[in-house]
Amino acid sequence: TVMLDKTGTLTRGEPMVTDVIPESSRDNILKLAAAAEYGSEHPLGEAIVKAASMEELELPSASGFNAIPGQGVEAVIDKKNIVLGNLRLINEKKLSLNGFNEEAERLRDQGKTVMYLGTDGKVEGLLALADTLKPDAFASVKALKDMGAEVVMVTGDNSRTAEAIAKEVGIDQVLAEVLPENKAEEVKKLQEQHRVVAMVGDGINDAPALAQADVGIAIGTGTDVAMETGDITLISGDLGGIATAISLSKRTVRTIKQNLFWAFAYNTVLIPVAAGVLYLAFRNGGIPSGLHFILGDYGFLNPILAAAAMALSSITVVTNSLRLKRYRPVKIESNSGGNTMAKAIDPVCKMEIEEKSAVATSEYKGKKYYFCAKGCKIAFDKEPEKYLAG
Template structure:
């Protein structure tokens, strides 16, 4: 078993997959549910600004400039898209006097003496901001797979800003491969349900957990585990770390944060979901090899031990000399090692 596991871990490294321990490799073989974080895992995590819709009494340029001024203090990928979109239009961004990131809701800040809120419907409800006639545009943008955000100025809704993230090359084929392997694929995201379902349709995911707060991701992993499932979590961000630690096997995207990588059991160096498929295939191939070795050792010992104990002597007068017994035992080890080394010829897709 140790020989096969060591070979399997080495095989993972050759395919750009860092497996921390033999336990992770063994557990991966039993997985039946894969949870995929959306942003940065299924998608590229590099969204771009697509729409700016201002209220009738607001100026579109002012709306975007103030929003971008706030978002330049945020580390979220969506914030970066808004800032880059404003800068591409030649806007000079103002200084932020105060900034507060509200997990799962959005951000609040003061710019040029104006109080700015940027976030989802939960943030607007929490702050008592009415959304007026903007519900239909929000639904339309979300149905297109975009992520729309409300922007409020001084306690009044000023408009909507939307960004869109593109699906990573290979995500759809990787998810299809997971399904063919008999795995249930679940997408988890903080995005609203319409946006999440639009992305899920693009990549072929049937089950979606939308509008999940960062601190609740681990709880959602636990709920699936309580259903009796062996669950893997795939993520790349700081807020994915608790869920990666909670999962039976945590897989971190190598292009993600150090915190996520540290919390994971397996790291996918190239950042592609194909790595998840390969990791599970390596685990299954390794455990098949382990079972073969155990079966072979069992048969060998079942046949060899009685002979070594002299069971043939009363019938045939045959005794196994200590020298031959030692050679037979060595041959058993050679057989196990040779079978384990067969793993080195394994190729993805086998």
């Protein structure tokens, strides 16, 4: 069983704000959210702050910052208690959803992560963020399945968002709404079902799960803690390395078994001959004339040939092992699950998006540009040459 973390493993780990759904003022929701997340090291928090920066919004000062692992943050802004996080946090704080249910479900069905911003006992707005899948995610999952591995995705996202992402990459089994500290427990549950588990992750919160797994595979573009904890590190962050590591390890074990078989078979046959077992048959002479050099007069193996045979045994094993040098990594085609929709690169954030699903577009010098978020469009329209030059 191969368990894959979502953010930073299956996806690029660079989420972008794609939608801001306010009760009244869009800019106000984005400003409050960015102020609450200012200084946050969480990818989602950084994405919100970046979106506000692109739109050149002036952020109010925040105090009383409190990060709630796996749920969101709290802060005090303009003497108001601001809550920003997932549905679990909103329910725990007993905030009214204020009619945002259907909009949130629509966004989740698109595979987006939805964050609620609440104050004064109710939700004031929604922010949706999306992270693009790595180009080789679908093909890598398919390669693992073709090798007979069961692939599981684990994430802290709600089940609908998680299932939408899993469907896009071809994963059937999803563990959603798993808090960071519970990932290791999920690995242990699979091990209790007598499964050999390989955990693939990149973050600090993946480290316990990497340690718990039978094989921990860290993404090289992730944190140092994850790389130190993992048994294997994929230096490039290429998911194809997972299939390659498993394939190469299977071939290595197969080669070891072949070597052991030939070594045991070889020695089982020739050691008794070298020890003189044939003397029992030829002690009264009768050695065929053509075998005198090999077995002498009484069936004892010529010491020169015994030494040569011992060296040949080692040469056979080493030569068989050297065949591993001819191994070629599993070839992974970079695609998006066979999706043939036209793709475009957002000139501002450099995020790859489908032209059909672009949030906004602009035309400049006769060419059309596509954007993942309104903030990117606003920034581009102000200084198009700046982003085209980059």
